[in-house]
Amino acid sequence: MDGVTAAVAGVRATARLVARDDGRGGTALPVLESDGPLALRRTRGSGAEARVMLVGAMSGPLGGDHFTVEAGVEQGARLRVGSAAATIALPGQTKGEARYDVRLTVAEGAELHWLPEQLISAGGSDLYVTTRIEVGATSRFVLREEQVLGRVGEEPGRLSSRLVLRVAGRTVLDQELACGPGAPGGWDGPAVLAGHRAVGQLLVVRPEFADEPVTAQVLGEGAALMPLAGPAALVSAVAPDALRLRRVLDRALTVLNA
Numbered sequence: 662m663d664g665v666t667a668a669v670a671g672v673r674a675t676a677r678l679v680a681r682d683d684g685r686g687g688t689a690l691p692v693l694e695s696d697g698p699l700a701l702r703r704t705r706g707s708g709a710e711a712r713v714m715l716v717g718a719m720s721g722p723l724g725g726d727h728f729t730v731e732a733g734v735e736q737g738a739r740l741r742v743g744s745a746a747a748t749i750a751l752p753g754q755t756k757g758e759a760r761y762d763v764r765l766t767v768a769e770g771a772e773l774h775w776l777p778e779q780l781i782s783a784g785g786s787d788l789y790v791t792t793r794i795e796v797g798a799t800s801r802f803v804l805r806e807e808q809v810l811g812r813v814g815e816e817p818g819r820l821s822s823r824l825v826l827r828v829a830g831r832t833v834l835d836q837e838l839a840c841g842p843g844a845p846g847g848w849d850g851p852a853v854l855a856g857h858r859a860v861g862q863l864l865v866v867r868p869e870f871a872d873e874p875v876t877a878q879v880l881g882e883g884a885a886l887m888p889l890a891g892p893a894a895l896v897s898a899v900a901p902d903a904l905r906l907r908r909v910l911d912r913a914l915t916v917l918n919a
Contacts, residue, residue: 671724671725671726671727671755672698672723672725672726672727672728673697673726674698674699674726674728674729675694675696675728676694676695676699676715676729676730676731677692677693677694677730677732678690678692678693678694678713678731678732678733678740678742679691679692679693679732679733679734680711680733680734680735680738680739680740680771680773681735681738682735682736682737682738686709687706687708687709687711688706688709688710688711688738688739688740689711689738690703690711690713692733693713698721698728699715699717699728699730700715700716700717701713701716702714702715702716706741708739709739710739710740710741710772711738711739711740711741712740712742713740713741713742714742714745715744715745715777716744716745716746717744717745717746717748721749721751721759722750722751722760722788723751723752723753723754723759723786724751724752724753724754724755724756724759724786724787725753725754725755725758725759726753727759727760727761728759728760728761728762729761729762729763729764731763731764731765732764732765732766732773732775733766733767733768734767734768734771734772734773735771736768736769736770736771737770738768738772739771739772739773740772741773741776742775742776743777744777745778747778747779747781747809747903748761748777748778748779748780748781749780749781749783749812750780750781750782750783750786750787750818751783751785751786752783752784752785752786752818756787757787758787758788759786759788759789760788760789760791761780761788761789761791762790762791762792762793763775763790763791763792763793764793765792765793765794765795765802765804766796767795767796767800767866768797769798769799769800770797770799770800771797771801772800773800773801773803774803775802775803775804775805776803776804777805777806778807779807779808779809779859779903779907780808780809780820781808781809781811781812782808782809782810782811782817782818782819782820782840782841783811783812783815783818784811784812784815784817785818786818786819786820787818787819788819788820788821789821789822789823790820790821790822791822791823791825792804792806792822792824792825793827794825794827794864795827796826796866797828797829798829798868798871800828800866800868801866801867801868802864802866803863803866803914803919804862804863804864804865805861805862805863805910805914806824806861806862806863806864807860807907807910808820808822808859808860809858809902809906810840810854810859810860811858816842817840817841817842817858818841818842819840819841819842819844820839820841821837821838821839821840821844822837822838822839823835823836824837824864826864826866826889826893828866828892829891831890831891833889833890833891833893834864834893834895838860840853840854840860854899855883857883857899857900857901858902859899859900859901859902859903859905859906860897860898860899860900860906861897861898861900861907862895862897862898863895863896863898863910863913863914863917863919864894864895864896865893865894865895865896865917865919866891866892866893867892867893867919868892869892870891870892870893870894871891871892874894875887875888875894875917876888880896880909880912880913880916881909881912883898883899883900883909884897884898884909884910884913885898886913886917894917896917898910898913
């Protein structure tokens with residue numbers, strides 16, 4: 662691909678990792694593949710848990726880019742994934758939409774904590790994010806998703822996101838949110854963000870929730886905990902900024918003992 666074609670088409674990059682029980686009480690990473698701006702780095706683990714950091718090797722995603730991250734946790738393995746810094750969606754040389762896809766699979770008896778830093782929608786950007794999760798009935802899973810509309814003193818770009826969770830082959834959550842210029846009317850109204858500029862989700866799957874579902878409750882201003890069909894719970898929150906959003910979601914982690 663020559664430089665002109667690359668500028669028009671944007672960057673395509675896919676990073677993959679697989680976590681596997683090493684048979685010695687720990688977790689091995691037989692697949693840890695980085696690509697382009699997506700760099701995966703193993704860090705010091707804790708006990709049976711392996712830890713990986715996703716490091717952005719360049720700015721983006723920009724308009725026209727398509728990034729994909731795939732992670733699979735096999736039976737008996739334990740994995741925690743974070744990111745080194747916030748991801749910033751930026752306008753590119755083309756006016757095309759950027760895409761960021763996350764695909765997570767957690768086998769029976771496996772555990773995954775997916776805890777990236779915030780996604781910031783910079784002015785002029787256009788990003789569509791999809792996160793699809795497949796877990797087993799006896800899997801343990803935690804996902805934190807945080808989105809910030811615009812940098813300080815800046816109007817946001819357009820940000821669309823879809824979050825899908827399937828437990829033992831059954832869809833228990835499929836929701837989509839669009840914000841910013843060009844999004845359906847009402848996104849900033851009282852029924853959605855109500856003027857806030859940070860929105861987040863906390864998704865927790867635990868086998869014991871099947872017999873003892875969480876109780877729906879308000880977790881302070883702008884946050885609510887809801888049980889999902891199957892062994893799962895969802896916390897949805899809005900806040901004025903990223904710092905206060907993180908505080909709300911950290912409190913929710915404590916409430917859910919996750």
